[in-house]
Amino acid sequence: MTESFPFDRLRACTNFRAGDLLPSCGAVNAKELATALKEGIEARGLPLKFEKVHCMGRCHLGPTLKLLPAGPFLLGAQPEDAERLLDMLEAGDIEAATTAFPNPDAKE
Numbered sequence: 001m002t003e004s005f006p007f008d009r010l011r012a013c014t015n016f017r018a019g020d021l022l023p024s025c026g027a028v029n030a031k032e033l034a035t036a037l038k039e040g041i042e043a044r045g046l047p048l049k050f051e052k053v054h055c056m057g058r059c060h061l062g063p064t065l066k067l068l069p070a071g072p073f074l075l076g077a078q079p080e081d082a083e084r085l086l087d088m089l090e091a092g093d094i095e096a097a098t099t100a101f102p103n104p105d106a107k108e
């Protein structure tokens with residue numbers, strides 16, 4: 001990561017909604033993704049604080065990740081994507097990360 005990397009936190013939704021009425025991040029491997037990301041951040045010594053949260057309102061597109069402060073949502077990553085995502089973040093390549101894990105609701 002470069003000194004100009006503008007983010008200091010990576011937040012992950014691990015919400016699991018009971019039943020099958022509504023989608024949830026927890027139902028699509030969010031807990032496994034969160035574990036892989038937390039372990040990867042620690043192993044690499046990245047200057048990112050990792051936070052698990054209950055919901056960020058994008059469960060229908062999850063798992064949901066968000067870079068903070070004021071960063072993009074990264075949507076749909078799976079546990080096997082964790083190393084690739086961390087490579088992108090470590091390189092400071094936010095454009096690659098948002099391309100690989102896009103937010104279809106984002107305005108261009």
